Amino acid sequence: MPSNGTPHLDRGLGLLQATSLNLSNMVGIGPFITIPGFIAAMNGPHALIAWVAAAVLVICDGLVWSELGAALPGSGGTYHFLRETFGRTNSWWGRLMPFLFIWQFLVSGTLELASGYIGAAPYVLYMFPVFQSQNTSGGLPLGVKCMAAGCAIAVTLALCRRTRVVGWVSVVLVAGTLLTVLTVIVSGLMHFDYRLLTWPADVFGPKATRSPLAGLGGAMTIAIYDYLGYYNVCHLGEEVRDPGRTIPRAVLISVVLIAVLYLTMNTAIIAVVPWQEAMKSQTIAADFMERLFGRPVAVTFTALILWSVVACVFAMTLGYSRIPFAAARNGDFFPVFGQLDARGHYPTWSLLALGGLTAVFCFLPLQVVIDAAVTVRILIQFVAQIAALDWLRRKRPDVALPFRMKLYPLPSLIALCGWFFVFGSSNLKTRVAALAVVLSGVIVFAVWQALSRRHSGAGLAK
Secondary structure: OOOOOOOOOOOOEOHHHHHHHHHHHHHOOHHHHHHHHHHHHHOOHHHHHHHHHHHHHHHHHHHHHHHHHHHOOOEOOHHHHHHHHHHHHOOHHHHHHHHHHHHHHHHHHHHHHHHHHHHHHHHHHHHOHHHHHOOOOOOOOHHHHHHHHHHHHHHHHHOOOOHHHHHHHHHHHHHHHHHHHHHHHHHHHHOOOHHHHOOOHHHHOOOOOOOOOOOHHHHHHHHHHHHOOOOHHHHEHHHEOOHHHHHHHHHHHHHHHHHHHHHHHHHHHHOOOOHHHHOOOOOHHHHHHHHHHOHHHHHHHHHHHHHHHHHHHHHHHHHHHHHHHHHHHOOOOOHHHHOEOOOOOOEHHHHHHHHHHHHHHOOOOHHHHHHHHHHHHHHHHHHHHHHHHHHHHHHOOOOOOOOOOOOOOHHHHHHHHHHHHHHHHOOHHHHHHHHHHHHHHHHHHHHHHHHHHHHHHHHHHO
């Protein structure tokens, strides 16, 4: 603690904890709920192409995160990067970009968090079918939605602890997560039926009725959703020990490890459950285990899936809570979000606000949440920080670069093209919603700036 006694964030995260937080964030419920969707997007097991394409995009983008995170370690991730590059120009545009990121993050970040709780609900119903039997609407029962919202609040309250303690909790949680994934992989490989991976003749054969890559963009959106979180440690840069080395290593290790695990796991599942059945399942991992070992084992395994969900939302909420905190501390957001608990040194109001918004979004349909969580952030997060890295290299020679990506700018260009492809492939309503979030943010920022100038002028007059 500083000599003046002011609460501060602790540097309590080493490479093990940082990588664990990333892995917890990346696995979560994603691969256990999205396999049906990405198979349906391309109508066959050749949808695995989308996993590979998404992995290439994420690895290239991970290099962008690694270089920025090592050069500009601080709380807030993309917000911090945009502020330290464009914000240093003191122009209207430079002030707008960090604000827009926070504005869209309040939507995309909490939607992503809510997707974990929503996606876990069908598995809860699988374990306790009595709840499903009482549901006559065809969707999730209201009671289950309320339970999901309650869990969002509970996880938020559990994070009101010192970072050092939370970091070690993440290591324990990710151990259970990796056990869950490895259980699926080993079980699938033991009962692997390569004949189920045969691609339909009407996709690549002479009788093909549509392009074999039709639906690639939609499938990549789902795959990218599953990869999200490879950058989580960048939100906690101020709490990482030796960030110039730890952040790039944590990002790249988690990306490569999860890319291999995902591809292997998804292949193992659809080599046991025919893809025609898999793409109609709401609880594909439980159905997979029940087919192999019976319902009692599947129910036990479902508990491990729910463990993975807790690990995911735990890591995400921790990292995401630092974004509004960093913005408020720098005067770019409401001051209350910059307050730290005097004893635990965690951002109290930022955590509680994220938990509350996440709880509200738990009442939305899952597919809407997934599509919006990915698409809304593309322009003001992924694309914007690629531009920020270029700006940093050209305009800020005073900033040391402890990590430099190889073959620059090729990885950045691949990531940029990939993000534009995914955005253009999303459905029209989602693109309109994403652009509406940006436009509304510009309007709110302009009004806020005008009111701030008027308030400052009135203060000077007095």
